[in-house]
Amino acid sequence: MGRYLAFFLLVIGTLGYSQETKGLNDLxxxxxxxxxxxxxxxxxxxxxxxxxxxxxxxxxxxxxxxxxxxxxxxxxxxxxxxxxxxxxxxxxxxxxxxxxxxxTELAYALEEVIVRPYSLTGYLEIDVKNLPLNNAFQYSISGLSFGYEGGSKNPSAVTKVLGAILNPADLLRNLFGKKPNQMRKLRQMKEDDQIRNLLASKFDRETLTELLQVEKIDINDILTNCNYSKSFISTANDLQILDAISSCYEEFKILNRKN
The missing domain is CATH 2.60.40.1120 (Carboxypeptidase-like, regulatory domain)
Structure with missing residues (x-):
């Protein structure tokens, strides 16, 4: 009798564990x-x-x-x-x-709006001196007739410019290679109508960064090195950004296979 009772308790325990495991692993x-x-x-x-x-x-x-x-x-x-x-x-x-x-609702704090950030006199010679200077550095390369804007002066700026010009495939490989599993989700995102509708109404990149598990700066780097303009990057909605990244990723995979 004791053996049958022990066997019965073992079966019940196994079934319970099976049901619990199924709940954890199944959709x-x-x-x-x-x-x-x-x-x-x-x-x-x-x-x-x-x-x-x-x-x-x-x-x-x-x-x-x-x-x-x-x-x-x-x-x-x-x-x-x-x-x-x-x-x-x-x-x-x-x-x-x-x-x-x-x-939770967000609390918006209104900041002071400065209508006239510069004190202009109307005299060109004086006003030109009061306007701020563009501190972005331009880098020229021998043999090319145009320069490249590298942003603020720092050692990595020149390296970034040269990398984008001389070896764009390697640059994209480094960017896409950070999150290969997340990039594979691009097709799934494009096929879900609810996600597409959500991204079409968004401009903050927040949902997109959560889905792809990348930083906003990574998104900007990807699109910049896929020859998208700064205007597009700053004004496009999140769905347009998603489609642009997806198109760039497909081109990168083709280029990567050829190499």
Whole structure:
């Protein structure tokens, strides 16, 4: 009798462990509610992105959302005028359907606006002396009829300019090589309509940097070395930036295979 009891307890324990492991490793439907932290009122049209699975959704009029996720996935919440927030998915979020995620409003402090930053007299000879000088350094290379702007004077500026001109493939390899796994997510991002709609309304690069796990300066470096203009980089929405990075990455892979 004791043997049968021990065997029975072992089977029950194994089944319980199996169910727990399945919950941790399998994609499940996650349901939760987003509320305003100050008023506890539900928030409609909050963008929710699963950074691991690269899928997105928005909350309904009751502040509710459904999203596929695994335990330990990271959810990223964004809404205009509120602080963005990242939440790690726990097993309890699947067990209890009334999980609340609270977003906090941003406090905007208005700064003094200077309408006339320079004291101009109307006399050209005097006003020219009062205008600030451009401190960006230009680097010329023998044999080329034009120079390159290298920004502030520092030892790495010349190296960066030379690297971009003489070996752009290596420069891109270093940039893309930092996060190869994240760059592979580019196609997934382009195929998810919710993420595309979210990025089309964004200009701050915040969601894009979270999805790609790169810094804003890396995005600028990638686009600059793929011959995108400063005007495009500074004015394009996040979806246009995503498409530009994706196009550049595809060209880089072709160039890399040839080498």
């Amino acid at each position: 499940q439907e996650l349901k939760a509610l987003v509320v305003n932290a100050q008023t506890d009122q539900p928030m409609e049209s909050v963008h929710v992105v699963n950074l691991n699975q690269v899928v997105g959704t928005i909350t309904n009029e009751k502040g509710e959302f459904n999203l596929t996720a695994k335990v330990n996935d990271t959810l990223f919440f964004t809404f205009l005028g509120f602080k963005s927030q990242k939440i790690r998915v726990s097993n309890d979020m699947f067990k209890f359907k009334n999980t609340k995620i609270a977003l």
